[in-house]
Amino acid sequence: MVPDIGFIGAGKVGEALASKLSEKGYEVVAVASRSFSSAERLAANISSCRPYSTPQEVADVATLVFITTPDDAVSSVQEGIDWHPGQWVVHTSGALPVSVLERARSRGGLTGGFHPLQTFADATGESLSGSTFALEGEDPLLSSLKEIALALGGSYVVVSSEDRALYHISGVLASNYVVTLMGLADEIWRRLGLSASGVDSLLPLMRGTVENLARIGLPDALTGPIARGDAGTIQKHLQALKVRMPELTSIYSELGLNTIPISLEKGVIDEAKAQELEKILGG
Ligand SMILES: NC(=O)c1ccc[n+]([C@@H]2O[C@H](COP(=O)([O-])OP(=O)(O)OC[C@H]3O[C@@H](n4cnc5c(N)ncnc54)[C@H](OP(=O)(O)O)[C@@H]3O)[C@@H](O)[C@H]2O)c1
Structure with a gap:
């Protein structure tokens, strides 16, 4: 069972994932970004989705939150949010360990990684189908991430934090x-x-x-x-x-x-x- 989904970071990966997840019937309800105009652009194509001006508002209305900012911003973005117990927080970086989401975990949330092994030069999500996703997390979050990867037409591997940097090098090569x-x-x-x-x-x-x-x-x-x-x-x-x-x-x-x-x-x-x-x- 996948709960309501929110996005922080309305760039290429955020937009591709949000639109494809919505197409597959998932409830994408909220998005915030550095600039409100990016959030508005993403939300404009998804009827269930509302743009918000702060990441906190996304965390307040969505249970599963994807942080799709550049890698270097993930840690500071999650540091600035009052996460709720039971919240699921996931980043989409190939190289970052899940420990960058420590604040969400310490507030009683489940944290994970969902890295599409794909290149997104633009925000169309067409290439998600057929891609492999590198997942990390604990159940029930991990089971939901597996379900999402399969629903997107992909397959998945589970990669531990320890192995993530090396795994990411395979993609870089x-x-x-x-x-x-x-x-x-x-x-x-x-x-x-x-x-x-x-x-x-x-x-x-x-x-x-x-x-x-x-x-x-x-x-x-x-x-x-x-x-x-x-x-x-x-x-x-x-x-x-x-x-x-x-x-x-x-x-x-x-x-x-x-x-x-x-x-x-x-x-x-x-x-x-x-x-x-x-x-x-x-x-
Ligand atoms: N691109 C790829 O091929 C690819 C493939 C797999 C995984 N990934 C991973 O996916 C994640 C996102 O990559 P991307 O290529 O989608 O990046 P991107 O196109 O540069 O988009 C990042 C978005 O994050 C927003 N942002 C930046 N700083 C922020 C902050 N402090 N708070 C809130 N929003 C912020 C930016 O906002 P504004 O537009 O509002 O300025 C931008 O829209 C990264 O972790 C990356 O490693 C990327």
Whole structure:
């Protein structure tokens, strides 16, 4: 049984979650944000939801409160509220432990984490379906969070506070740093003067890789010189970097070294080849 829901923080995640939860039949009744206009914008699309000017008012009318502010504001926001006994307070950060909600817990509330393993560049909640949610909390709150994750069309894992930072790194590697890698690949295109941006040309390659990962998974999706054991090609790459873009040598080598175990697991290179590649890459 999920009680009335409120949101503090009317940004991308708050808006996406509030609108999808309402669509799924949950009672989203209250929202407050730093600015009243953000709260009004979120509430405008949800008939049951009223905008409030302070987080305290949300805590006064909703039993389950999602704090969807930036990570750095979660602790101070919950510190400023007189929580009620029996209240459920949840943040949506991937990295923060549940102990940041200590004041709510000490007032007799249940506290938890509900992190959508998804990227929200805007506030549409379409990508929530199919996402995995990292949950933390005690029952009955945890059971309700599980129910919500499933109702949103997702699945869930339970991640302890101790493991949360490491769990979050997995998401950073699979999302944010993919953008970083595209940034570096694009830098080479611009340096060579091939076009104003390489993103359009590199994107079909990136999409193909992601689709291979979805279709055949790890380690089979790996292709390229390390999977082929092409030591000569890797030497040419390193030589080109040394002469023209030495600043990329260390990340290229580090990623290459981390690609060797995947190639071994795929069974496309043997131990002797792995050692040869490691030596070339400076491992
Ligand atoms: N974006 C993602 O891809 C993503 C994915 C998973 C989890 N998360 C997590 O979800 C949470 C929210 O992220 P987001 O991307 O939705 O952030 P966001 O778009 O920047 O929105 C944060 C909202 O919080 C409001 N806010 C800021 N300080 C506040 C305060 N002191 N009191 C009340 N409201 C305050 C802001 O208000 P105003 O608009 O009123 O100024 C803003 O609307 C974070 O914990 C983040 O780690 C994000």
